Amino acid sequence: MKPAAFDYHVPETAEAAVNLLAELGEEAKFIAGGQSLVPMLALRLAVFEHLIDLRAVTGLRGIEVRGDAVWIGASTTHAQVGRSEEVRRRIPLLARATPLIGHFQIRNRGTIGGAIAHADAAGEYPAVALALDADLEALSPRGRRVIAATDFFTGMWSTALAADELLTGIVFPGWPGRSGFAIEEFARRSGDFALAGAVIAVRLDADSRIDRCAIVVFGLGPTPVRATATEAELLGCAVSEVDAEEVGRSATADLESIPADLHGSAEYRRRVGSVMTTRAWLRAVREARND
Ligand SMILES: Cc1cc2nc3c(=O)[nH]c(=O)nc-3n(C[C@H](O)[C@H](O)[C@H](O)COP(=O)(O)OP(=O)(O)OC[C@H]3O[C@@H](n4cnc5c(N)ncnc54)[C@H](O)[C@@H]3O)c2cc1C
Numbered sequence: 001m002k003p004a005a006f007d008y009h010v011p012e013t014a015e016a017a018v019n020l021l022a023e024l025g026e027e028a029k030f031i032a033g034g035q036s037l038v039p040m041l042a043l044r045l046a047v048f049e050h051l052i053d054l055r056a057v058t059g060l061r062g063i064e065v066r067g068d069a070v071w072i073g074a075s076t077t078h079a080q081v082g083r084s085e086e087v088r089r090r091i092p093l094l095a096r097a098t099p100l101i102g103h104f105q106i107r108n109r110g111t112i113g114g115a116i117a118h119a120d121a122a123g124e125y126p127a128v129a130l131a132l133d134a135d136l137e138a139l140s141p142r143g144r145r146v147i148a149a150t151d152f153f154t155g156m157w158s159t160a161l162a163a164d165e166l167l168t169g170i171v172f173p174g175w176p177g178r179s180g181f182a183i184e185e186f187a188r189r190s191g192d193f194a195l196a197g198a199v200i201a202v203r204l205d206a207d208s209r210i211d212r213c214a215i216v217v218f219g220l221g222p223t224p225v226r227a228t229a230t231e232a233e234l235l236g237c238a239v240s241e242v243d244a245e246e247v248g249r250s251a252t253a254d255l256e257s258i259p260a261d262l263h264g265s266a267e268y269r270r271r272v273g274s275v276m277t278t279r280a281w282l283r284a285v286r287e288a289r290n291d
Helices: 014-027 037-042 078-083 085-090 092-100 104-109 112-118 124-131 228-234 244-253 266-289
Strands: 007-009 028-031 050-053 063-066 069-073 135-140 143-148 153-155 166-172 178-186 196-204 210-218
Touching (some): 014 050, 014 166, 069 085, 078 085, 078 092, 085 092, 178 266, 196 266, 244 266
Parallel strands (some): 028 050
Antiparallel strands (some): 063 069
């Protein structure tokens, strides 16, 4: 099938883009890399009379170091994120997540802002943003605001962005110190969305006790989920005494609304999520300890 006919707009500034969206209302949609939106249009799962292309909008692309943090413009492609030396050195979790997204053709076109605004529950970037406490920058005709990642993912393919807001950039804070990071996921075929996955960031103090950690599981509910109770239990523990399998079990034990379909039952996905969490924990801890 082909998409229904639409008018195509190519604004050159972020302000012009949001004003156009406000003017055209519900019949209009931003398009970035088109890697999620175009299949939906082609299958007529979504129909819009107007598409507002973000590719010519200035100021939405690029990677900038800001103190300990890294700012990434929303229209920066997955491939650009994956090639960035600054991302690899300062936000290693983001660099490690990138090759797991789709295939290289998708990474060449797809954008980080599109992936986060689209908010697929099995997407890697939403999980990383949640784990690292990223800030999401939004612009609308009413002005600019910053949304914390913990408040951003509100449900299946839905976010805290208002209908007239553009995501302009994402700020990923660095985790200085004895830190380790890992992402693990299981997909039936390379390039598919994960059936279940886990992201871990962990930091150790001088006595090898856990002084900061983030555990996010994804593909196991309508949004990525931060295992806050498990994180709280781990804080202050000597890392050598932590049972990695128990971390996996605990992070996935209370999940509700795990999807079930022909690819796997909810219980199967929970088990896979638990194993992915255990593996990611072991890798992140190994890196933090520099073993
Ligand atoms: C075969 C295939 C496999 C894939 N596998 C994976 C995978 O394993 N993991 C994964 O995470 N993703 C995967 N994807 C999706 C891919 O990462 C997309 O690139 C991404 O989800 C959307 O980014 P985009 O730039 O293409 O956005 P688009 O498709 O252009 O837009 C997606 C949505 O975001 C909105 N949007 C885009 N940019 C903005 C913005 N700046 N502000 C506000 N709203 C905006 C659009 O209006 C639209 O609703 C896959 C896609 C395909 C086709």
